[in-house]
Amino acid sequence: MMDSLEEKWKGLKLLEEERVGTELEEDSSTELIYKEQRTVLEKIYASRLISNEVSMTKVWRIIKAMKFTEVSPNVFAIVFENVADKVRVWEGRPWLFENQVLVLKEFEGYKPLHRVNFDTECFWVRIHNLPISHNLPISCMTKVRDEQIRGTVGKVERVDVQEDGSGWGNFLWAQVLLDLTKPIARGRTLTVRGISFWVPLSYEKFPKICFSCGCMVHGVNGCCGDQGNNEGKEKQYGSWLRAKQIPR
Numbered sequence: 001m002m003d004s005l006e007e008k009w010k011g012l013k014l015l016e017e018e019r020v021g022t023e024l025e026e027d028s029s030t031e032l033i034y035k036e037q038r039t040v041l042e043k044i045y046a047s048r049l050i051s052n053e054v055s056m057t058k059v060w061r062i063i064k065a066m067k068f069t070e071v072s073p074n075v076f077a078i079v080f081e082n083v084a085d086k087v088r089v090w091e092g093r094p095w096l097f098e099n100q101v102l103v104l105k106e107f108e109g110y111k112p113l114h115r116v117n118f119d120t121e122c123f124w125v126r127i128h129n130l131p132i133s134h135n136l137p138i139s140c141m142t143k144v145r146d147e148q149i150r151g152t153v154g155k156v157e158r159v160d161v162q163e164d165g166s167g168w169g170n171f172l173w174a175q176v177l178l179d180l181t182k183p184i185a186r187g188r189t190l191t192v193r194g195i196s197f198w199v200p201l202s203y204e205k206f207p208k209i210c211f212s213c214g215c216m217v218h219g220v221n222g223c224c225g226d227q228g229n230n231e232g233k234e235k236q237y238g239s240w241l242r243a244k245q246i247p248r
């Protein structure tokens with residue numbers, strides 16, 4: 001609704017009084033800033049109504065009260081009792097509820113809600129079969145990370161490394177911001193010195209996805225997958241994309 005209104009605005013010839021920008025004064029009171037620091041936005045992609053408040057208190061194991069306000073259908077502003085609770089929940093992303101992904105976004109009080117993109121969320125991705133060199137010092141791993149992963153799977157937020165800068169074993173964990181409306185990446189083909197090989201990906205906290213198109217969330221055009229008769233064909237997506245969760 002708001003998107004279409006904003007689109008319409010772009011085509012309007014504005015009158016002088018409509019065009020002149022009114023600058024809103026920022027309310028920078030400490031109380032407001034403290035509230036912002038304790039708040040996140042949450043979107044639930046669920047086909048049925050769920051009691052979000054009670055459920056998430058259990059999932060997040062939060063004892064102190066949280067205040068949920070539904071600011072749009074299935075979108076909630078959640079104010080935690082303290083900053084520590086908020087940080088713990090934020091750092092623990094992604095969160096699933098009934099196997100559906102819950103999308104959390106930073107609360108930026110001065111941003112209109114329709115400008116918040118709820119189509120992305122961070123996931124821990126396990127990147128298998130990397131070249132042996134990724135176990136060497138950080139420079140090699142950064143090369144792998146920057147040149148071969150970023151921009152192909154998604155934006156890399158964090159990489160799980162040992163203190164000496166190497167990865168764990170023969171795979172690498174990276175926290176990647178995924179576009180939920182795109183088919184989940186099953187791997188990437190890497191080429192090193194002319195040799196191509198398949199680098200499979202698997203996901204910690206793997207949510208429910210559409211096995212037809214591989215998306216976690218269908219975009220406005222619905223499912224784009226092959227919904228025909230798949231008999232005899234290799235399944236393109238499945239629970240084999242799930243990685244064992246490790247404590248961190």
Ligand SMILES: [Zn+2]
Binds near residue numbers: 210213222225
């Ligand atoms: Zn689909």
